[in-house]
Amino acid sequence: MAEPALKEESREIFDEGLNRGIEKLTSEKIEQVINAVLEDETGARLKVYVDTCVHCGLCSEACHFYVSFREPRFSPAGKVKQTLWEMLKKKGKVSPEFIRRASEIASTECNLCKRCSMYCPFGIDVAYLMLVVRRICHKLGVTPQYIQDTAHSHSATFNQMWVKDDEWIDTLMWQEEEAQDEIPDLRIPLDKEGADVFYSVIGPEPKFRAQLIYQAAVIMDAAGINWTMPATPGWDNSDMCMYTGDNEMMGRLKKAHFESAMRLKAKRIVMGECGHAFRSIYDMGNRWLAWQMPPIPVTHAIEFYYELFREGKLKIARKYETPVTLHDPCNIVRGRGLHEMARYVVNEVCEEFVEMHPNREHNFCCSAGGGVINCGPPFRNKRVEGNKAKADQLFDAKARGAKTLIAPCHNCHGGLEDIIHHYGLGLELKFLGDIIYECMEKGQGSEM
Amino acid sequence: MHDSSNWDWDIGKKQIADIGKWKDMFEWVEEPCASPDGEKVAAVVKTGDMEFSVCQNGAAWENTFDKVWHLRFSPDNRLAGLVSDMGEWTVAVDEQAWESRFEFVWNPQFSRDGSGITVAAQKERKYFGVINDVPWEKGFFHITNLATSLDGKQTAAAIQTVPFSEGEIFKFQEGCYSVAVNGKTWDRNFINVWDMAFSHDHEHVAAEVRTSLYDYTIAVDGVPWNETFLSVWKPRFSPEDGSVTAPVRIGGKWTLARNGKQIWNSSFAQLWHHIYSPDGKKLAAIVAPEFGKWTVAVDDIPWRHTFGDLAADPVFSPDGKRVACVGKEKEKWTVCVNGEPWNSMSDMAWKPVFSPDSKHVAAKVEKNGHYTIIMDGQALKNDFEAVWDPVFSPDGEKILIRGIEGKGDDAKYCREVLSLKK
């Protein structure tokens, strides 16, 4: 009924990508781009989703932004109303300021976590609709600065963090050397052809969390896995271009990643504890390239750990004593159903496991995923305050004894770190690999 | 290709190295590699604390290094590895380290005949291409996608020409990348530059470029095609007339273009890795005629047989009459020649190799953890613990198998020449 409310608060956020991005826009350009994207790149799905929505608002409670702010504009359908409905109704005749706001909504107020698809009686895929909005904004050149910069890094270096080719290899060699202090004959085999496992990580691992590569190497070594890591671009499985709407770059990144594995004749790709990268490889990038399923099977770390424990390849020396709770990341739980495997691993490694509620497919998003944390500091407060729901959920788990929070996803990690800090929750945050590394029997299965 | 006529083509098996014993000689032995002629087998070995070397046919190089990696034989049977010597990186070829030293070297490539070895190198935060120990005169902020001409005398790479800080998105979008050929930069900057190809006369370079965030095209020697596309894949020069072809995306579908103009009538859900027949008259490419169905198209006509998982590694026969590729269906790999898949399914299949007379196709495959060579759909030999790509004799009448037989301490590396005459 009413025009989408432009709240003062949201106007205040200055973002170079958004604010400068709309400077060059004209109404003709906006109209042309919106209609071109809607006409050329969308079809029955978008039409049916828009026609079928009965405006019932039942999706609202699914969204942590809505649950936290209790403002209708943060409900999933509310976000569609402020963006796509308006674009469709006005046949693309919207203002540059509207586009700025639409980009902000789609990129920073929706984590594309798909929880709402499970709350909509019709299974309307709001994440898909928000990606269409992001696509339009990308085509108009109005994308938040930080994530756009990341997309540029992807295009220039094929990784998320402007890591140069030599820096990547150097990091692997450095981690190998570090790990050899602990396990003298440990190797990180580079570019080894015909390995069973091609291990890929996301850009931030070599840049900020190199110990995760170290830990993965120790796990591979102990489990006696014939594995390799590539010494060429294509090592980074992450993909912010998927989230900026730069689908062409998304495809290019995934091609490089899969073809690195294919070049090395690896039988499967095992990837670190990252959610969005899994979505990109398993669900989005491969499809843009016309691979129905990943051409080389993709195994997420959780599934891999599960397999190693099930087959007895990894053994625990001493269980982790601190009570833990587990955050189910959207992209590998709603996106792959790994929640039971995660619980199996947690129970293998930890003494005491406290469920948080809701959990599994119904877990609340971390508010960092979907590229939101990658939109950077300007939107940090909104992201953290927009996830009071998560803080409540964590607080409840803490009240029931949990002291360590396991988040087997990089973005979740970043988001939850902020939430723990902001709300003073005092939980210790860990990857599953951190705990496995800490508790496992090391250096058992290495073979040359 | 390197001339292989002077190799040992006598029928029979030769044991080259008792590779299983190497483990007793060194602290560790990395995965071995075999020379194209099969006469040599080598591996990176650890000789002491933080001390590495290379063992070839059972004898270690005299020199040791802080680190050795990426050990490969060149097409002319020289052994090259990337080595760190007293904290400086360079390339060692048959025990001889290059004179030029860098902070890091990577991505080594060989010319077709093996005489040229190129690497990417970094020194004092400047990046170079290096050809046979000679670095480019000028270094750049960043290089990627190093490409080497067939003669190995030229290198090209995507380079960053304009410095910018992280977060400067609008500066990036003005175009800060270009191509350097032997260190000389193209006149024009682009948003991005990716895969490059050299012409067959080594004189020209074509590259995938992005001229805005949304417009992709091919640039040849710095000049982009007039037409732009939704996306493009790696270009190639025609061996026949030097024109440039590339897969291009138009209206959400892929097709093939030459010098900017669409040349194939069909469009595909995907089209990439296009290849020319040796005479340049025919073109083949990996295509997906529809979503999730993969095959090869030769001159615009896709094979009828498709694979659900993937098709890859296309290769023309020397006479240009046949094309082979590997395909994967329901997690099983096979080789497909002219649209006819082999019955034999395996856990992995390597790029097929045609005999010089185009009569035979052979490929390395892996089944249940063992390796073998399959020729024309039939397994040639018993299983190996490791095997390398088969090599045909120049007359096409013999095939050289290089492999490791026996496990652990009993592992032996052998070369065997088999006759293909019935």
Add this chain to the structure above:
Amino acid sequence: MKKKRLAAYIAVSVFVSVFAVISGFSQEDVTTVHDSAFRRMMRPAVRFLHDDHNEKAEIEECSVCHHSYDAMGRKLEDESSEDMACSECHTLKNVDDPVPLIRVYHLQCKGCHLEKNAGPVMCGECHAN
């Protein structure tokens, strides 16, 4: 509107009287159509003034309504059946399903009204509360 309504009322009265005849009840008085075959009444019984209806509808032959058929299904033009209940011929196979018999009545009344474009046709016009 008023005229129409009046006409309708008249029509109802006429209609009701027809039913009185069919059901073999007293032919003079205001009465209702009642067939004992309807074990359970789904709707109020229809008021029907036999003579008024016939006068209004200009029906003189009994057999117009009280028709009679032979075993072969041929209509017997000279015979009438005013001494029989409809349900004696139009028997219900399933006594719990009165619908077929209802259809018989409806066809007889409503069918004729529709055909002649006279008389009530809406449910509540006959089955008035």
Add this chain to the structure above:
Amino acid sequence: MQTLYNFVSGPLVWLSFMIFIGGSLYRLISMAVLAKKKDPLVYVYMDWYYALRSIFHWIIPFGSENMKKRPVMTLVTFVFHICLIGIPIFLFAHVILWEEAWNISWWFISDPVADIMTLAVIASCIFFLVRRLVLPEVRYLTSYSDFVILAIVAVPFITGFWAYHQWFGYRLMLILHILSGEIMLAAIPFTRLSHALFFPVTRGYMGSEFGAVKNAKDW
């Protein structure tokens, strides 16, 4: 009045059914064709087993988490939809009309029950109206068309109830009842009431993506 009645209960019935059936087929087929052209992936990833699995969980009351969280809404929604579909088909008077027109008949609901069900539909409509006006997150999404659609659904039941009880203006109400019913029928393919047509498709597709590709539940 009778001429009007004859018109709404004769040609208009044909027309409304033709629009309903023809329109529904048109909408479904044109969407299927468009999907084949623009979203071919829908066909690739559609999986009957998982589609039905999802639909099943969403058509049984309290079969999904969200339904459990909102018991009143769930109850009202199910009662509403069951009555909304059940009454037009199984109402005694309607069964009689089918019998008269086509000589086909089926089981019917007794009138007192139907009366209560009709009231339930009307009450549900009021509930939906109040919800639209009172709940901020629903009001925010509401446009005028939502009220119109609600009216299109409510009016046949209000007029039907009125006519059944033969209150004042019976004939007019009956005609309005028939007319509004026809409007609703004809409106199904071309308004958001088409959610009735597309429910199996959207739900089935989401169920397939979740079940067959992503190995997860979507309820």
